[in-house]
Amino acid sequence: MLNNQMHNKKKKILLISPARRRDPNEDFIFKMAFLNLPYLAAVTPPEYEVEIIDEQYQRIDFDADVWLVALSAQTPIAPRAYEVAQEFKKRGVTTVMGGVHVSTLPEEALMYVDSVIMGEGEFVWSEVLNDLENKRLKQIYRSGTGYDLAGLPWPKRDLLNSRFYIPLTMVETTRGCPHKCDFCGVSRFFGHRYRKRPAEEVISELRSIFKSGLRHRFNRLLARMGFDLPYFIERRLVYFIDSNFAADHDYTRKLMDALEEIDLLWWAHATVDIARDGDFLEHMKRSGCIAVNIGFESLSPENLRTMHKSFAGSFDYANAIERIHAHGIGIMGTFVAGFDGEDKSIFDRIYEFVLENRLDWALVFIRTPYPGTSLFDELDRSGRLISKEWEKYDTLNCVYEPIGMTVEEMEKGLRTVWKNIFSLKSMYHRIIRYPRVHPMFYLGMNMQFYNMVRKWQGFAQK
Numbered sequence: 001m002l003n004n005q006m007h008n009k010k011k012k013i014l015l016i017s018p019a020r021r022r023d024p025n026e027d028f029i030f031k032m033a034f035l036n037l038p039y040l041a042a043v044t045p046p047e048y049e050v051e052i053i054d055e056q057y058q059r060i061d062f063d064a065d066v067w068l069v070a071l072s073a074q075t076p077i078a079p080r081a082y083e084v085a086q087e088f089k090k091r092g093v094t095t096v097m098g099g100v101h102v103s104t105l106p107e108e109a110l111m112y113v114d115s116v117i118m119g120e121g122e123f124v125w126s127e128v129l130n131d132l133e134n135k136r137l138k139q140i141y142r143s144g145t146g147y148d149l150a151g152l153p154w155p156k157r158d159l160l161n162s163r164f165y166i167p168l169t170m171v172e173t174t175r176g177c178p179h180k181c182d183f184c185g186v187s188r189f190f191g192h193r194y195r196k197r198p199a200e201e202v203i204s205e206l207r208s209i210f211k212s213g214l215r216h217r218f219n220r221l222l223a224r225m226g227f228d229l230p231y232f233i234e235r236r237l238v239y240f241i242d243s244n245f246a247a248d249h250d251y252t253r254k255l256m257d258a259l260e261e262i263d264l265l266w267w268a269h270a271t272v273d274i275a276r277d278g279d280f281l282e283h284m285k286r287s288g289c290i291a292v293n294i295g296f297e298s299l300s301p302e303n304l305r306t307m308h309k310s311f312a313g314s315f316d317y318a319n320a321i322e323r324i325h326a327h328g329i330g331i332m333g334t335f336v337a338g339f340d341g342e343d344k345s346i347f348d349r350i351y352e353f354v355l356e357n358r359l360d361w362a363l364v365f366i367r368t369p370y371p372g373t374s375l376f377d378e379l380d381r382s383g384r385l386i387s388k389e390w391e392k393y394d395t396l397n398c399v400y401e402p403i404g405m406t407v408e409e410m411e412k413g414l415r416t417v418w419k420n421i422f423s424l425k426s427m428y429h430r431i432i433r434y435p436r437v438h439p440m441f442y443l444g445m446n447m448q449f450y451n452m453v454r455k456w457q458g459f460a461q462k
């Protein structure tokens with residue numbers, strides 16, 4: 001009997017998202033969930049037991065009885081992922097790894113893990129498991145990218161502990177991006193063909209997550225009476241993680257009709273050219289859009305041209321922001337500092353732009369050449385990379401020899417601009433003053449960063 005039970009015990013697969021390996025006070029952590037491991041869990045056959053561990057919040061039990069450990073990590077977290085893999089290997093557990101970083105550098109990863117899965121994991125996962133069962137695990141699986149996304153199973157979000165994360169639901173509708181910006185590894189990774197999940201499948205997924213219960217009907221009634229309910233009470237907020245949610249307006253409009261009907265709030269990444277079409281912006285607003293995340297990258301058209309993002313350079317950013325705001329949609333802007341023509345005054349100029357245009361939330365990053373990008377190849381070739389310690393590839397550190405300022409000036413300038421953007425004075429000016437856009441949402445978003453930058457010692461604040 002006991003023998004039989006032992007025989008029937010499911011083999012356990014541990015899916016791990018490792019944590020950063022740095023001083024927590026210096027860290028920058030988004031309390032956000034992820035979809036890659038829940039997607040893998042969704043294509044794992046039911047004869048296996050699957051657990052997801054987010055090391056940011058959970059301890060890894062290296063002595064647990066597991067059959068397979070599968071890791072996912074972005075570049076700055078790869079070193080910790082390798083460490084975790086080594087611990088399991090010491091105990092005789094098979095380890096595999098996937099994601100953008102190891103898909104670019106499989107040979108590096110193979111020094112630490114038994115097998116590397118390159119490309120989109122869902123499409124080879126059962127082959128990996130099957131090969132491991134039959135003791136013929138290959139070192140490299142080239143899943144590649146570019147698959148048709150129809151029929152993609154829905155990620156198993158229930159394996160993540162929602163207590164750890166801000167209350168929002170991540171959803172993916174497309175993969176791939178038609179643009180070829182030189183700093184972006186993901187467009188090369190997922191390819192330049194914009195692949196869409198069938199709209200009906202996305203809509204069914206959303207309907208399965210967001211039911212219209214009593215609480216929702218009550219909240220809806222309050223909203224109709226004019227109460228702007230904080231999103232964290234509503235808890236019907238969706239973050240579309242696609243690189244570009246609105247590259248095909250017909251498709252996006254179809255989704256937006258459903259978003260309106262299901263009555264959701266949502267935010268997504270888009271390019272600045274959405275500002276061109278007032279009717280589209282109105283549709284976005286009507287369907288519950290409270291924010292667009294726009295990569296402005298640089299205020300200089302010349303820099304945008306250098307990074308192959310010149311389509312954005314033809315826009316008057318200030319005017320575009322005004323148009324988007326006029327439709328009641330907030331803007332989360334991201335900027336990159338450290339182009340060759342820039343000196344340390346760039347940080348003040350970005351801060352002034354953020355303030356003047358009242359961006360609802362904004363982040364500035366140091367230009368970071370991720371492996372697999374043309375920027376990395378170019379800086380490596382010209383001998384300007386000063387570090388290949390991946391932990392430093394977190395956009396807060398400068399990993400290349402800048403031209404217009406020193407490395408120290410760049411890193412100090414970055415921390416100072418964050419302190420300025422997330423100061424009380426700036427938050428008051430950007431978020432609280434009238435006219436304003438979803439102040440409850442943006443206060444929450446900004447306060448997370450206010451609390452974080454206050455821990456950074458010794459950086460001036462305006």
Ligand code: B12
Nearest residue numbers: 030034036070072074075098099100117120121186243370
């Ligand atoms: C949402 C998001 C976040 C979220 C959640 C992160 C997460 N772990 O998913 C948050 C906000 C936390 C985040 C933070 C950062 N992010 Co981010 N983020 C994204 C974004 C927009 C979507 C990620 C996503 O869910 N994609 C969809 C899933 C399904 O794709 P995927 O994760 O690649 O997984 C697939 C494959 O890679 C593979 N796979 C992945 N893991 C594994 C594991 C195994 C075992 C297998 C078999 C397969 C496999 O299969 C999956 C399914 O096909 C991407 C851009 C994009 N469009 O992908 C950037 C992106 C991942 N982020 C990036 C970066 C740089 C960061 C930051 C380091 C810095 C920054 N400036 O933002 C920080 C990290 C902060 C920190 N603490 O260190 C880069 C990563 C580059 C790199 N070489 O690592 C990307 C690609 C953006 C870019 N254009 O360069 N990010």
